[in-house]
Amino acid sequence: MPKLSVDITNCDQEPIHILGHIQSHGYLVAILPDTYTIVHASANLAHLIGQPVQGILGKSVDTLLHKTDLPAATLIELLNVGHRNNSWDTLSPYRLQIDGKPWNLICHEYNGLILLEWEPVDSAPREAVNQRLITEALTEVQSSRQLSDLFQNTARRVKDIIGFDRVMVYRFSADWHGHVIAEAKADHLEPFLGLHYPASDIPRQARELYKKNLVRLIAGVDSTPSPILSQSGWPDDKPLDLSHAGLRAVSPIHIEYLKNMGVQASMSISLLYRGELWGLISCHHDTPRFVDYAARQTAKFVSQLLSAALEFRRDSEDQTLRQQSLEKGQALQEQLLADEDVARALTRHSTTALDVTSGTGAVLVFNNHQYRLGNVPDEAAVTQLVEWLNKASIDTFLETSQLSSLYAPAESFSAVGSGMLAIVLSKELNEYLLWFKPEQIQQVTWAGQPEKAVTVTDDDQIRISPRKSFAAWTQLVRHTSDSWTETDVAAAVKLREDILQVVTRQANQVRLLNQKLQAAYEELDAFSYTVSHDLRTPLSSIRCYSEILLEEYGQEFNPDALALFQKIMDSTDRMRALIRHILFYSRMGRNEVSTEPIDMKKLLEEIREEILVTEQGRSLTIDLGETPSLEADPTMALQLFSNLVSNAAKYTRNNPDARIQVSGKRTEQDIIYSVSDNGIGFDMKEAGRMFELFKRLENARPFKGSGVGLAIVKRIINRHQGKIWYLSEPNRGATFFVSFPTTTDVAGN
Structure with a gap:
């Protein structure tokens, strides 16, 4: 019999955002934003409309309103405002009556559809209580001297708001294992404080959803989810994405996991640090429990206070460490020079x-x-x-x-x-x-054995089951x-x-470099000749013949053929630009460096003007700070700063409010310029080869580029006996620093 094997990463492949069901305590429809016609609806909506759901698919959304006190005109106006402003925060929730009982209507727009969710409202209004709890939470954030006190107070405050039996603050480590660092619980429950949970308990795709949808309620694990029905003819390969829906149903694997823990209802609130998932406020209840939208938003606000406090304190600590490191680094630099x-x-x-x-x-x-x-x-x-x-x-x-x-x-x-x-x-x-x-x-106490159980079904299929035991299990790391x-x-x-x-x-x-440099220059000369003659000539011919064909026979071509010809000419243009960059890179190692005083303000203003023209149609600001003049080769200086600023412009294109800051300062030994942006950034741990020819970081691949620009910058800096370094974090922008010596004669080196 062959040996069975299982890939535990299969748990990460479960499509939990498109399960095709919602939790049964509410209703959901998805409508087209241009016509407001219904294309998806939960099956339990029949209770609201008094007829089978199939009868309203393809019809206007106002067909849902006959049991409510919401006029059709009001609903349409609400949808118009939300869609026009691309913001639903001020509209959600909208309070209405269904059969004389209060309900909330919550709207959001995602993947080209507007989703409407109806949820019941807590029968006992708690607005005043929630306001008081928020005020108390603000006071605690300001008064808590230790983070441990802040975590514990937050757990207690969220428990007061939502009334769950257990509320835990749960922190992720670098390997995504979790650790309970604070807990508020009912007296009859055993403590989970200090326990660790394996990363497999919260798989990757669930962590990604926690960054999109910050509050997740599971009101009852034994309730029967309601399927989502789609309009006839809707493509099977485009299921409704419920990533941002509060009613999204629960993965069967997670339901089994909660039942194994003896939990009947759960709620999770994301804790973010610099836009990334830092931890969770994880809540458990022994019986089914619904928490209405207002209470969930109050708990979310308390969690956001904690996230803001974390970011403020961590940023303050990081700034102190950076300043201390900078001072020590400056002292070492002075010692090295002296x-x-x-x-x-x-x-x-x-x-x-x-x-x-x-x-x-x-x-x-x-x-x-x-x-x-x-x-x-x-x-x-x-x-x-x-x-x-x-x-x-x-x-x-x-x-x-x-x-x-x-x-x-x-x-x-x-x-x-x-x-x-x-x-x-x-x-x-x-x-x-x-x-x-x-x-x-470290002596790590896990909540049960971390490994998931692997079982074989009756039809010999391998299945990874949720853990069944959560008894404390200690491991020495x-x-x-x-x-x-x-x-x-x-x-x-x-x-x-x-x-x-x-x-x-x-x-x-230079003791091991002379012979290598000589051989490299000879190879570079041969390469440059090949590029300039053997490559550029056929490229020019390709473009020329394409233009002739378009001119002579263009009217006879269909649109697809014309598009292909345009792609041919665009590709030759890109290839010629790449060849030009390579030639510049190769020649730079042999050309004399002719230095002269450079008016950096004028040079940077010209670069800014050229880039803003190229990038017109987007929100891009290029601020120039101090611009001390420097001694450098004019052509190389222009190439260096053009590459750095244009790179910054390129990698901020995903930011709707892109900003670039260029500034210089003079020290006793150097003139240092920095180019900062608020673009995609990069991981410092993966950036070791970014100055090599044709090397590009993984997160830069969606942006067009040749991988030559930073290699040119590095070579120019080396020719001027300067330095280049960088500081960045993913999705937090990047800063490149270049320094030019103030007294060194670099000509001819």
């Missing part, structure tokens, strides 16, 4: 390489010697580690809090080196700067350190640039 010995500058002054990160030990491997600071592995272990790093596919840096998972021998020195942050100075010369963090042994922060990584990358700048000025930097 001291001819790189190793002495990094390890023998009042500020050392150990001070710029949160590591507890550091080793500089340089000139066949190890310079050791703090608590680090022994010399032989570091030598073997460097040998492994030389074979690993890293080009700029590597960071990990579980070094032994990448390099098994690290278990032997986990007491001082479970975590490592490494920057590459020279693979050819086996030169690195390594920081280490010690093991943090070894060989793991505290995580490295974004500030740690940014400081290490900046220090690498500072070190390489100094090393470049010293003779030992």
Whole structure:
């Protein structure tokens, strides 16, 4: 019999946003925004309209109103206002009567449809109580000195609002396992505070929905969901997407999970930090319980207060850490410039390489010697580690809090080196700067065994079942350190640039490069000749012949053929532009650098004007701050700043209010310019090869580009003996810094 196997990631594939059902305590319809005709409706809507649902599909939405006190004209006006303003927040909920009882009408628009949801209203109005609870929550946010107090107060406050038996504040870790960090519960329940839950309990697609729809209520796990019926002829491959619907039905797997826990009703409220899911307020009740829209919004507001407090406090802490790291980095830079010995500058002054990160030990491997600071592995272990790093596919840096998972021998020195942050100075010369963090042994108490049960059905199908046991189960976690922060990584990358700048000025930097450079220049010359002659000529012919065919026979072509000819000419234009960039890149390494004073204000204003013309039709602001002049090659300076600003313009196109800030400042040694944007940003941990030719980060692939622009920028900076570094976070924009020395003669280098 063949061995059965199962891919646990299959749990992540369940289409929980298009289950085709809603919870039975409310009604739902979906209408077209132009005609307000009904294309989808929940089957239980028959209770409201007094006839089978199939009879209203394809008809106007006002057919739903005969049992309500809502006039058809009022409903149409509400829909007109919401659709016209592309905002439904001020309209939802709309209070109405159905058979003399109060209901809420909640609207939203998604994927080209307007969704209307009817929900009952709590029979006992709580507006005054909710207002008081919000006021008390605001006071607690302001008065809580410790985050632990704030978490506990929030759990208690949400429990008061929704009346559930148990309310937990649940925090995600980097691997998406969860940890209960605060709890308010009924006296008869056992505590869950401190328990951990595996990432598989809340799969990836559920976490994505928590970012879209911040409040999720499951009123009763045993209630029968109502199917959604669609207008005749509606495409089967376009099911109704309920990502933002409050009535969205529940995955059968999750229902089984809740029943295994003994939970009859649940509610989850998302906690976001910088737009990403930080945790949840998770609520359980032993019996079915409906929470009306007003109470849910009150609980949501309390959670948003907590999210705002988290962001404010974390931002304040991060800013302090960044400032401290910046000061230490500046001190190290000054030491590197003042001291001819790189190793002495990094390890023998009042500020050392150990001070710029949160590591507890550091080793500089340089000139066949190890310079050791703090608590680090022994010399032989570091030598073997460097040998492994030389074979690993890293080009700029590597960071990990579980070094032994990448390099098994690290278990032997986990007491001082479970975590490592490494920057590459020279693979050819086996030169690195390594920081280490010690093991943090953790005793993790899980709510039951983390693994999901795998069962085989009667027809031999493999099924992953929800966990049935939630009894406390303790695990000892070894060989793991505290995580490295974004500030740690940014400081290490900046220090690498500072070190390489100094090393470049010293003779030992060219000891292995002369022969390689000569061979590279010869290959580059041959490549440039091939590009300029063997590629551009046939491209010109392709475009020329296409234009002749269009001119002579264009009227005979159908639209599809004309579109194909246009694609041919567009492709040749893109190819010619790419060739032009490559030629510029190749020639730049051989051309003389002719420096002169550059009026940066004039140069940047010209670049701004050109980009705003190119990007017209969108909201884009390019602000210029201080613009100190600098000594540089005019052509190269124009190319450098054009690439940086146009990149910023490109990667902010998804932002409806795109902003770019360009500013410079003068120090004793450098003139530093920064180009900041509020675009898509990138993960610092994945950006190690961004300056290589034709390399593009994964999140940049939807935007057109050749992967040459930043390589050109890096080469221009190198020709001017300057530096370039960056600071970014996904979806939080990016800042690129370039510095030009104020006194160095770069001509001819």
